[in-house]
Amino acid sequence: MSAVQAIQSCNEFVIKFANVNGSGSASANELFSRAIMRMGVPVAPRNVFPSNIQGLPTWYEARVSGQGWLGTRGGCDMMVAMNPQTWDRDVAAIDPGGYLFYDSSKAMPRSKFRDDITVLGVPLTAMCNQEYTDARQRQLFKNVMYVGALVALLDMEFDATATLITDRYRGKDKLIDANINALRIGYDYARQHLPCPIGLRVERSDKVGDRIFIDGNSACGLGAVYGGATVAGWYPITPSTSVIEAFSSYCRKYRTDPDNGRGRYAIVQAEDELASIGMVIGAGWNGARAFTATSGPGISLMQEFFGLAYFAEIPAVIFDVQRGSPSTGMPTRTQQSDLLACAYASHGDTRHVLLFPEDAYECFTMGAQAFDLAERLQTPVFVMLDLDIGMNEGLCAPFDWDDERRYDRGKLMSYEDLEAGKNFGRYLDVDGDGIAYRTIPGTHPTKGAYFTRGTTRNAYAKYSETGADYVYNMERLRRKFDTAKSLVPAPVLHNAAQPTRIGAIYYGSTSPAMAEAMALLEAQGVHVNTLRVRGFPFCDDIMQFIADHDYVFVVEQNESAQLRSMLINEGEIDPKRLVRVLHYDGSPITARFISKKIADAVSEHKISPIDQAKRKVAP
Amino acid sequence: MTYLAKPRLLTANAPRNALGYTRRDYEGAISTLCAGCGHDSISAAVVQACYDLDIEPHRVAKLSGIGCSSKTPDYFLGNSHGFNSVHGRMPSVLTGAALANRELIYLGVSGDGDSASIGIGQFAHAMRRGVNMTYIVENNGVYGLTKGQFSATADKGSKSKRGVVNNDSPIDLVALALQLGATFVARSFSGDKEQLVPLIKAALRHCGPAFIDVISPCVTFNNHAGSTRSYDYVREHNEAVNRVEVILPRDKIETTYPPGSLRRIVQHDGSILHLRKLAEDYDPSDRIGALNYLQGRQALGEIVTGLLYVGDGTQDMHGHLNTVDKPLNQLGDAYLCPGAKALEALNASLR
Ligand SMILES: Cc1ncc(C[n+]2csc(CCOP(=O)(O)OP(=O)(O)O)c2C)c(N)n1
Ligand code: SF4
């Protein structure tokens, strides 16, 4: 170690694990993160993995933050370098003064190390070879061993970690013993041979509270169960597949009829995304709550059907777990780049309801709410999450549910209504909110039937090519979309410590980085009010927020500033009033990035102040 | 050939079926298809079949894709919900509808362009999945609605109205349905009501995917000399292997046939199919034999019609998925939502 001081930090650091894909490291890394959380210290882990199953590099980054910052931070205080293939770049990635942990079974030339970091070697392979004969065991327990060594090095609680293992393998005593043994071997070695603890330390705290640790896709699947979904049509695609896997396993748990073991749900793996959305629409038309989960390429394929569902007014829920790019390469990276493709999906004058969850908690709540909205509005509803929240486990508020809550099945015309002689016009706006009544197939022998089509029809669903009928229908659909404004989740406003003319709008997975960025900026004396958009169509509060600020930054994880375009388009906002802050390299946006962009813009006066009098804002 | 819906007159003494419905109760809107279009005859056959079977019209869901053929569900069963979906994708929409409510009768109507061209993928997968439905393709060898282009079922060498010869090999949907696991496969001709009506009835009473390919001439674009889908051509080349009669459990069996010429098949729902043999060596329970027979005869230029295959329709998609008996669209909140307590336990396991 040269003149550079070794990093000293308690409960605030970033540790990265460089692994080989498919080596079983994922569960050991998760064990590590959970062990820290059991000590009451928040951790935000993220996977960086290639679009391959085995043999390629994969990284797991855990940000330990006693202050509770859950976004990616950037940088790396400690590298657990378990992949010889990526050794050079992994060693280079460590911040000066940081730490390198590696498997020292084989001697390495000095040139492979750096002078400005602390090197911590543990002969993991050698120890495993001595302890185990089976090749698979040698591999798996090597992972647990390095966790054991880290527990010692970072001054973590051995017992908290061991309890986790006991919980995980409850009922399988042999596995518990074997894992704890491996943990112990790593722990003891580090205690005997290495300077424990190092400058990075974990100290028990109470900052985790009652929060839970789960990934967004699982939360979506659970939300669909609680939201009453009974039909899922899907086609596998990263990063959305685990939404359906979660739905399936929660259904097995919660929706199996106790009397006969049969399912109160149906999941069909379709032949492609056209068929999966077709099934969802068929089921929605027939009165079941139905959904699909997909990503950008699937959204592209489903376009024609989205238009049909919009015009035929059929409830459908789509979970879009956004990722980068169409084909192999970026699919395992995160982006918020499907907003426009979803908001105005399909040909013709269409517009769709979007929801933007910020974390797994909202994946659950919005996931469930989407089904009420879809039936209330009789239209497709898109839950727009992304790979970052979808596929990474994270801390979020515990799930809750009000047992008094009943599903909002929307405007249904029942057998009794029809018998009582209620006027049934499938596309008739009786209430003035643009939403017409529908009947479910089979409702009434002679009064409820209608013929569903995407093309022109009159208010009574009879075929019509008359211009006036078409216009009536389009105006009603516009009213319906206006009604949606008050039904989608309201935006969340956060006012800065001091009054300010600067505002920033953001949404979805940008949330944790945004919160931290605001704290960083505040420390620099830059005050920014923020508004988190949670739904589309945009309610008036969002336009008011823009009107109330002189500078409005729109922070997004895409290249073309898609939310900004939508704000301009929907609110008839002068484009000059909305300043882009865009991050789109496929990694999650960071607080450092956001705060720097905003601070630079503010200090360099890149945006000229806007004359209050000249400003034109839509009412 | 068309027997179009006539204006609604209240005929007090019109015959009624067991439900008290007249044939008119099974009709729909007035057809807008060309006079003489084969598709209208198929609509009339559907009306007759549902009337004969005492089906409650509102217990039928009729779904279609896009095309002249796909417009027809508007022209029959006016008291059934209908869904004119998108081109080539009726099978997935029907599958979803069937998932939502296993108790309705699902009738899919499609064209040869809709099912064999743009929609061949969905056609194939719906058959594979064992969706409980009757799937009728109104096969005229062309795209009627877009003015007469060849479809994927057009025979190689057949001539378009403008004299263009089709060089591409045809797709035989019957052969595909047989290969892909449909448990009821038939072919008929819109001009042969005597054959078509019983086949539709048998299909409607079948459990599992029932497919009927109905040759249905397009009088406007494909009814000329040189076409292999014209009324004249089909009449001349039609080789029926059998004639079907559907006997419902309530019916008395009156027909008598000379021994050996009749085959009796009991369907899963108790309905009985009486098959009168026309081709001596044809066995409709032999899937592979059916494929061979079809291909042999087709090579000779024959259009083989009749009930070509019927297997044991005992399990459909819901059986494979092991779903509850009660339709999914009728399960109440209490059956679907695990509630707050379950969530608390789940939260605890996520810490
Ligand atoms: C995606 C799409 N592409 C093209 C069309 C135009 N189109 C309408 S009907 C049709 C062909 C219908 O042929 P077929 O299914 O054989 O029905 P027919 O009219 O012959 O009964 C086509 C190509 C469409 N509606 N949608
Ligand atoms: S164009 Fe052909 S298929 Fe279409 S309605 Fe006319 S005859 Fe029938």
Ligand SMILES: [Mg+2]
């Ligand atoms: Mg056709």
